[in-house]
Amino acid sequence: MGEKIIIKGRKVVKGKATGKAVVSKEPITFVGGVNPITGVVTEAGHPLEGVNLAGKVLVYPTGKGSTGGSYRIYDMVTRGTGPVAFVQLLAEPIATIGAIISEIPVVDSCEPNPCEVIKDGDFVEVDADNGIVTVTKA
Amino acid sequence: MRLTDVEKKMLDGDMGYPVQKSMEIMVALGESFGAEKLIEIQSTHMPGASIVVAGEAGTKFVESMQAKGGKFCAYTTTNPSAMDSAQWREMGIDEESGEMQTRLTKAYENMGAITCGTCTPYFLGHVPRFGEHVAWGESSAIAFANSVLGARTNREGGPSALAAALIGRVPAYGFHLKENRLGKLHCKVNMPLKGVTEYGSLGYHVGKIAEQDTPVFTGIPASVTLDELKALSAALASSGAVALFHVVGVTPEAPTLEAALGGKKPEIELSFGPAEKAAVEEKLNKEKSDGAGWVIFGCPHTSIQEFRDIAASLAGKRIHKDVTLWVCSSRPVVKLAESMGYADIIRQAGGKLICETCPVLTPTRDLAQKMGYKILTTNSTKMAHYSPGQFGLLTHYGNQEQVISAALTGKWR
Numbered sequence: 001m002g003e004k005i006i007i008k009g010r011k012v013v014k015g016k017a018t019g020k021a022v023v024s025k026e027p028i029t030f031v032g033g034v035n036p037i038t039g040v041v042t043e044a045g046h047p048l049e050g051v052n053l054a055g056k057v058l059v060y061p062t063g064k065g066s067t068g069g070s071y072r073i074y075d076m077v078t079r080g081t082g083p084v085a086f087v088q089l090l091a092e093p094i095a096t097i098g099a100i101i102s103e104i105p106v107v108d109s110c111e112p113n114p115c116e117v118i119k120d121g122d123f124v125e126v127d128a129d130n131g132i133v134t135v136t137k138a
Numbered sequence: 139m140r141l142t143d144v145e146k147k148m149l150d151g152d153m154g155y156p157v158q159k160s161m162e163i164m165v166a167l168g169e170s171f172g173a174e175k176l177i178e179i180q181s182t183h184m185p186g187a188s189i190v191v192a193g194e195a196g197t198k199f200v201e202s203m204q205a206k207g208g209k210f211c212a213y214t215t216t217n218p219s220a221m222d223s224a225q226w227r228e229m230g231i232d233e234e235s236g237e238m239q240t241r242l243t244k245a246y247e248n249m250g251a252i253t254c255g256t257c258t259p260y261f262l263g264h265v266p267r268f269g270e271h272v273a274w275g276e277s278s279a280i281a282f283a284n285s286v287l288g289a290r291t292n293r294e295g296g297p298s299a300l301a302a303a304l305i306g307r308v309p310a311y312g313f314h315l316k317e318n319r320l321g322k323l324h325c326k327v328n329m330p331l332k333g334v335t336e337y338g339s340l341g342y343h344v345g346k347i348a349e350q351d352t353p354v355f356t357g358i359p360a361s362v363t364l365d366e367l368k369a370l371s372a373a374l375a376s377s378g379a380v381a382l383f384h385v386v387g388v389t390p391e392a393p394t395l396e397a398a399l400g401g402k403k404p405e406i407e408l409s410f411g412p413a414e415k416a417a418v419e420e421k422l423n424k425e426k427s428d429g430a431g432w433v434i435f436g437c438p439h440t441s442i443q444e445f446r447d448i449a450a451s452l453a454g455k456r457i458h459k460d461v462t463l464w465v466c467s468s469r470p471v472v473k474l475a476e477s478m479g480y481a482d483i484i485r486q487a488g489g490k491l492i493c494e495t496c497p498v499l500t501p502t503r504d505l506a507q508k509m510g511y512k513i514l515t516t517n518s519t520k521m522a523h524y525s526p527g528q529f530g531l532l533t534h535y536g537n538q539e540q541v542i543s544a545a546l547t548g549k550w551r
Contacts, residue, residue, distance in 0.1 A: 070295025
């Protein structure tokens, strides 16, 4: 087992989930930035371009772009191509609403900065109800 | 959150499943963002009106709300769908998608929406007043409604706008509260800007830095047009998630820089001049060849003034045989362009008028492959931003004159 890090945050959307981390230091848009059929990020020049989000705990600063993102997240989660949880610096409404109807947990206002301490492939347990993110380093 | 007695009954299911589910969404959203109560809204502009956005799951969600008796209690207009309802087969939309889109549009209509299919509802008389609370989706329309009109809306996604229309309420947080509407960044515009493309480049530069925060612009003259403000709104919400901006001396919450910033110092000072403009143009001009390919106007939707300008530059001319020209707008504006004679001029030049959709909301990646389009040429910053990732098409990005010239000659210069 690798080293464990506990990150404290704020519950945005209730629930618990676990998965491997995908980490972006740049904001993400789900419409125009991710292919819903495959779960792969398509935005040209994005640090996650070509990365598959399916089944992952997505760690990113915040959302941007289209307001179509809420349904897109719901469609991806329903298809099984969506992330299983969001860990964010700052929640915004579009991804939050997508997470509410998809019933996936969201935690924000995390300390220490999850985009710095979590790396791709780390195993992440998100307990949004208690605002705790447990990271096991890969 | 504090709920009224009526709202508690709504949440308990006394007014049916669609109202109950909508209350659950809004209470969860309100609690996420620390709202103390719900507030009543005057209108909704509905995103998630395209199957490209809603997907199969979202379409079924909207249909289930309608099937269970959902009725909109706020005035509601719809954002573009995935197709022109009068010529979708000619656009290259397949039967399955056409059928699903028809179902989705019908579900919104049956709940009481005006299914105008446009990202510029303010050109069709959906014009919220100053200070009015509304629940709008469509990132460009949100920024326009908040900033240019001074209405108050958060960035609503499809499900929250649907819930807002069904219960006539939204949680009181974010841009509904006066104290959250002050500017945080200041951008000094150091050069005269002209036309939607240059204002779009400004928005693109600032949106990337602002993310969710509110920028305040100085150096933009009072003569800035509605179309230029429309383009600025769209670009700020493409590279970032800007929902509100102020233009000192132009928009209603910015009589002075001090007022727009609430007397505080801006957290970030920016400037925009020839170097910043050139950097945006270089970033969005990804196509290396000189082919023109698929030439598109209308993101956000073409206004009647833009129709007039496009028609004037195409009068008596023919577009190049290798070029496909689309001009996208709402059907009422296209009807007006027809009665003014602009539509005939564009059609005689070889252009197509496309209603109720746009490349951002139609299955453009599939259409491009089916129709053999490889390059997209546009004057729209928002479309140039989304094109490479979403459509798989590299872009030529320039002003209307450059784009028309490319349409006529088949060459980008």
